[in-house]
Amino acid sequence: METPLPVDQHSAVDIEGFEGKFKALADQKRLQILFELCRREEVCVCELSDRVGMQQSKLSYHLKILLDANLILKKTKGTWSYYSLNHEEMNHLLSPSLCCLFRDQS
Amino acid sequence: METPLPVDQHSAVDIEGFEGKFKALADQKRLQILFELCRREEVCVCELSDRVGMQQSKLSYHLKILLDANLILKKTKGTWSYYSLNHEEMNHLLSPSLCCLFRDQS
C-alpha cells in the first residue's frame, strides 16, 4: 500500500496536462509524422499515408493521439481531412533548438 | 504489408534519439520525480521515496528510466545514491517556459 500522492497543488495541476503531450511525442512513428507535417503546410491523410509508409487505419490512430494532445490541427473539406502542425503548441513545449527539427528552416 | 520506412536520413537519425527522452517524460510519476528533483539539489532514494509517496522498488524502476534517458544524474556515496536533475539536458529538450517547471525559479 502506498501513501497518498504528494500534495504540491501546483505540480499536480500542471504535470497532468504535460503527460499527455509527452506521451504523444514518445513514439517514433508519431515523431516521423510531425517531422513530415513540418515540411508541408496541410496534408491529407492519404498523402501522409504514402509519405510515411503507414496504412490508413494505423495512421488515423496516431493522428488522433497527436490531435488529442493538441500538437496538430485538423481541417475538413468534404471527404478529405487536412492535418497541419500546431506550431504554437510545439514551440511552447520544446526548446528552440528542438523546435527547428519540427519547423520549416526558413 | 507496409511499404518500407520513409527515407529522410536526417529525420531517421535525429528522431530515434528523442523517442527515448520523450518516453521518459511521458509518465506522470516520472514528471513528479523530475519536478521534485528540481526543488532540491541532490536527493537520495529513500528521501525521494517519502516525498513522492512511492515504494522503493517502483521508484528505482522509474529512476533508471530517467537515468538511461540522461535526464537525471546519479552520484553514489557508500550505500546511498543521490540523484539530481540534468539541467543541461532538460534545457536542451524543453522550451524555456516549460523548463521553469523543472528548474529552480531563482
Add this chain to the structure above:
DNA sequence: TCCATTTATCAAAATTAATTGATCAACCTC
C-alpha cells in the same frame, strides 16, 4: 562477525498501448 540499512534487480502479474483487417459513414461524380 552479525545485524540493520540502502538501493538495485528479478520474475510474475497487471495494466496499457499498438497493430490489424474489417466495417461504416460521409461525400462526390456519373
Add this chain to the structure above:
DNA sequence: GAGGTTGATCAATTAATTTTGATAAATGGA
C-alpha cells in the same frame, strides 16, 4: 441512385510497460 473514394472507428490480437513483492549486493555500525 450506384459505385468509388476518403477517413474514422471497432474488436481482436499482439506487444510493451508498469507494478508488486521478494531477494540480493553493498555498506556501515555495534
